[in-house]
Amino acid sequence: MRRRAASARGVLGRHPWALTLIESRRNPGPALLRHHDAVLGCLRRDGFPVALAAHAFSVVDAYVYGFVLTEQNLPFDASTGAADFVAEVAPPSAEYPYLVELVRELTASGDYSFAAEFDYGLDVILDELERRRGHRTG
Structure with a gap:
């Protein structure tokens, strides 16, 4: 399967x-x-x-x-990650704290x-x- x-x-x-x-x-x-x-x-x-x-x-x-x-x-x-995209459109952390946390965690290493x-x-x-x-x- x-x-x-x-x-x-x-x-x-x-x-x-x-x-x-x-x-x-x-x-x-x-x-x-x-x-x-x-x-x-x-x-x-x-x-x-x-x-x-x-x-x-x-x-x-x-x-x-x-x-x-x-x-x-x-x-x-x-396949190559979202780091560049995230840098362009990063949401404000005060409004979207969990989304920003997730994005930072996943893109910090550059391996996502x-x-x-x-x-x-x-x-x-x-x-x-x-x-x-x-x-x-x-």
């Missing part, structure tokens, strides 16, 4: 027009149906019951699409990369899905 999610993110990131095209189709084409079937097949073969496989597919699909959409619309390069957040979020989702798969009843 991790590999498929990362692959989908990569493809959608390289083809920014793809999200709009995929979402605009009233009827999915054979390629999209094959992709959905393959993802569901992986989940089912890995022991996910049908209902949990549906939940897993839905949440991972929404996460990947949402992350790519956010990446495409950031006002800075997601929004793109790296993808793996963290995907880990959270996959860990919870694995936990739920392990707690099956009946």
